[in-house]
Amino acid sequence: MKNTMTYKEAFEELSKIVEEIDSEKVQVDTLSEKINRANELITFCQAKLRSTEEEFKKMVEKLGK
Numbered sequence: 001m002k003n004t005m006t007y008k009e010a011f012e013e014l015s016k017i018v019e020e021i022d023s024e025k026v027q028v029d030t031l032s033e034k035i036n037r038a039n040e041l042i043t044f045c046q047a048k049l050r051s052t053e054e055e056f057k058k059m060v061e062k063l064g065k
Contacts, residue, residue: 032044036041 017038020026026034 004056005044007045010044010048014038014045017041 017030017034021031021034
């Protein structure tokens with residue numbers, strides 16, 4: 001995964017993979033690869049969300065003082 005990937009880019013790629021799997025466009029030979037990539041993207045998005053949540057909490061705490 002590229003270092004400069006944004007949350008939006010990762011989410012869009014993940015959505016595309018899910019759509020491909022749901023529509024049964026993915027061949028069995030590449031299904032495992034798609035699932036692994038989806039897992040990487042999910043992990044990336046979760047980390048971004050956690051990081052943003054922590055930054056938000058810090059800002060709220062700072063404003064409350």
